[in-house]
Amino acid sequence: MLFYSAPPFWFCTSVCNCFVSKILRKRPLRLGSSEHRIFILVGPFHQRGCTLDIASYYFTAARIAGTSGVMSPSVGTPHPEESSDAVALETYLHHKEPHNHHHRRRVSIAGLKTAGSAKAGTDGTDGGHSDRLFVQVKSKHERTELELIDVWATIIPAKIATTAVSQLKQKLPKDPNSLHHLRRLVKDDILPKDDSTILLSLLVCSVAAVPSEEDIKALLDPLRELVQIPIADERLFVPTVRRAPSFPAPTKEQSKQWSEGTWPIMWRGNPHLIITELPDNDEDSYKSNLEELLDLTERAHNDGEVPIASIITDPETGKVIASSIDSRNSSKNPLSHSVMSCIAKVAKLEYARRQEQAANLNPDQDPPTQAYLCHNLQVITTHEPCAMCCMAMVHSRISRLVYVKNLPRSGGIDRNSGPGYGIHYNKQLNWQFECWRWNGEEILLYDVDESTNA
Amino acid sequence: MSTKHHEYMARALRMANLAFDSDEVPVGCVYVHDGEIIAEGMNDTNRSLCGTRHAEFLGIEHILQTNPSSIFEETDLYVTVEPCVMCASALRQLKIRAVYFGCANDRFGGCGSVLRINSDEGVERPYPAYPGFYREEAIMLLRRFYLQENEKAPVPKTKKSRELKTDFMPLDLGRYVPRSEIEQLYGKDALAVLEAQTSTSKNDS
Numbered sequence A: 001m002l003f004y005s006a007p008p009f010w011f012c013t014s015v016c017n018c019f020v021s022k023i024l025r026k027r028p029l030r031l032g033s034s035e036h037r038i039f040i041l042v043g044p045f046h047q048r049g050c051t052l053d054i055a056s057y058y059f060t061a062a063r064i065a066g067t068s069g070v071m072s073p074s075v076g077t078p079h080p081e082e083s084s085d086a087v088a089l090e091t092y093l094h095h096k097e098p099h100n101h102h103h104r105r106r107v108s109i110a111g112l113k114t115a116g117s118a119k120a121g122t123d124g125t126d127g128g129h130s131d132r133l134f135v136q137v138k139s140k141h142e143r144t145e146l147e148l149i150d151v152w153a154t155i156i157p158a159k160i161a162t163t164a165v166s167q168l169k170q171k172l173p174k175d176p177n178s179l180h181h182l183r184r185l186v187k188d189d190i191l192p193k194d195d196s197t198i199l200l201s202l203l204v205c206s207v208a209a210v211p212s213e214e215d216i217k218a219l220l221d222p223l224r225e226l227v228q229i230p231i232a233d234e235r236l237f238v239p240t241v242r243r244a245p246s247f248p249a250p251t252k253e254q255s256k257q258w259s260e261g262t263w264p265i266m267w268r269g270n271p272h273l274i275i276t277e278l279p280d281n282d283e284d285s286y287k288s289n290l291e292e293l294l295d296l297t298e299r300a301h302n303d304g305e306v307p308i309a310s311i312i313t314d315p316e317t318g319k320v321i322a323s324s325i326d327s328r329n330s331s332k333n334p335l336s337h338s339v340m341s342c343i344a345k346v347a348k349l350e351y352a353r354r355q356e357q358a359a360n361l362n363p364d365q366d367p368p369t370q371a372y373l374c375h376n377l378q379v380i381t382t383h384e385p386c387a388m389c390c391m392a393m394v395h396s397r398i399s400r401l402v403y404v405k406n407l408p409r410s411g412g413i414d415r416n417s418g419p420g421y422g423i424h425y426n427k428q429l430n431w432q433f434e435c436w437r438w439n440g441e442e443i444l445l446y447d448v449d450e451s452t453n454a
Numbered sequence B: 001m002s003t004k005h006h007e008y009m010a011r012a013l014r015m016a017n018l019a020f021d022s023d024e025v026p027v028g029c030v031y032v033h034d035g036e037i038i039a040e041g042m043n044d045t046n047r048s049l050c051g052t053r054h055a056e057f058l059g060i061e062h063i064l065q066t067n068p069s070s071i072f073e074e075t076d077l078y079v080t081v082e083p084c085v086m087c088a089s090a091l092r093q094l095k096i097r098a099v100y101f102g103c104a105n106d107r108f109g110g111c112g113s114v115l116r117i118n119s120d121e122g123v124e125r126p127y128p129a130y131p132g133f134y135r136e137e138a139i140m141l142l143r144r145f146y147l148q149e150n151e152k153a154p155v156p157k158t159k160k161s162r163e164l165k166t167d168f169m170p171l172d173l174g175r176y177v178p179r180s181e182i183e184q185l186y187g188k189d190a191l192a193v194l195e196a197q198t199s200t201s202k203n204d205s
Ligand SMILES: [Zn+2]
Pocket: A337, A339, A385, A386, A387, A388, A389, A390, A453, A454
């Protein structure tokens, strides 16, 4: 029988076996290996429609392995000399948790890129369209007054629009203003001088990103070369300054109003679902926090605990105040979730600190400042917290939550998780906090049963 | 109407009074298994400096010291105030059998007031939550507590907030309890009242 098998596929040390097994569970695949490569045996050659599936599978696998590009499937036969391996692997695949995770420690989050870039082409309706490492799940900041910023715009022929946009994207510096909510191309009422061409207005970038007109001209001029038949219209490729709303409107109606006389907004639903950006510094510091979380989950796994972990940090100093793994197994308390334990630790620390202060009280000095619960602290955790933990964060006045993975059955944050509680932005409750989810390449977390409450 | 539920709730109220005397938000609870109170709890957030030390949690921890968590499947909770979203979720994860509470918790309630954690679709089985057992006593205890807090505040509040209110809004049973269960637990009259309310509100709209 003929099998599809991968071309040489490096088993890089950062790939842990459990991860490969995770993919394998999704598809009826089998795995074989020789010294430096993994063969993935997919299925009979003659199976119809198999090729595309396999290509997309390799794509995922390659991304996980840190190899770039899509690996095209090729035809091969299983190596008979690997049969002993294959038997071992088969046994391995039938066990749910056989992991040897020594490799996983080599994963460097610092090197991970965004997954958004690989997903280019998806539309932003589900909030997944971002080239940032974290996406905001929703914000409590409700801005309702129109604010305008200056943006550069120009006029281009519709024919070259797609090429022009992608060419510009490569050359433009990072924009300090988020322009995701604005239309990129607008069919203004620009009457072409030559009836044969449709003209579009193109949003280039904010003036804050490229303040000099000369620089903008230098960016726009090369686009002229994309036009094959010259168009006699002196307005083409000339930069002009336009006014644009600096953030999306809260309602569809307002969105329309705000777009009148300014650069138009693209309505994508409630702006609190739309991605805003976390500053680079924050993204960097969370990456190192995530490395610490991975260490903790490894410990949890080795201790026979549910591999979920959390830390609480002070965003001002970056200091880790408390960290904890899930301990429901050893404590025999199903509620010993890592977020709850972290919150309890913060309270204990403050309690001890106050006791010490009381003992050394100097009546001549001003009373020392006292921390209030977890006010101004943030939680960084591996999995979307359950409703209990979310509300515990509300009670504790947490300012920000950062997590890696959604738990669609039990989570209390994402609108697609469980009944969609979104406890962090429920206006009926007396506290709201910001929430950000990891948007980068898949991080090698241990498998957690999907009905687990994190 | 006095029932065994009122008996257990009276014990929960005693715990709430204890909380009041300890300068905690006066919420108390008892857990009942096989007709026996197996644990009590009172709010402990101010003393512990921990915002999650609600009465429910203290009781849960006490029970788990000597029992497996499966005991909750056959255990009922009596708590003077509707469990908050956090506790409502905790109780569901423990698969509690039923919850009886005094007054609704308009700010944080997780059993019908703000969210319906007890009955929504979820991982663990849902549980019923019945309000109204010694409701007025629970409300008065809270009012006395917040009045006292206001008096302690460095800037005295308005005169109105310094008066102890003694009137009660009617309880909207239909918000918490399925119609089919009302008569059995609250009597024919309660059902009649609810139906009268519903028909007026229908006429209004
Ligand atoms: Zn949790």
